[in-house]
Amino acid sequence: MAFKISDDCISCGACAGECPTEAISEGESKFVIDPEKCIDCGTCADVCPVGAPEEK
Numbered sequence: 001m002a003f004k005i006s007d008d009c010i011s012c013g014a015c016a017g018e019c020p021t022e023a024i025s026e027g028e029s030k031f032v033i034d035p036e037k038c039i040d041c042g043t044c045a046d047v048c049p050v051g052a053p054e055e056k
Contacts, residue, residue, distance in 0.1 A: 001056060002038035003045065005031050009052040015044035 002023075005015070009030035016024040016031060023037030024044060033044070033053070044053040 001040055002035035003033050003040065003042070003053045004035075004056045005033055005044075005052045006054055007052075008050050010050055012049065014047045014049065015053060018043050018047045 005024075007030065011026065011030055013026070013031065016026070020041065020043065021037045021039055023034045024031055025034070030052070040055070042055070045051070045055070
């Protein structure tokens, strides 16, 4: 089960820098997680200042 970034994302990029599999990239209006690369580690959720990454 991969994480997904909610609309609460403020595009700060903190999650992308911490992702061990480089599954996070900047999208049009928010950062997005590639579910094929996500290993469900939760690192992105741990560093996000607004709690945008959510387990799906």
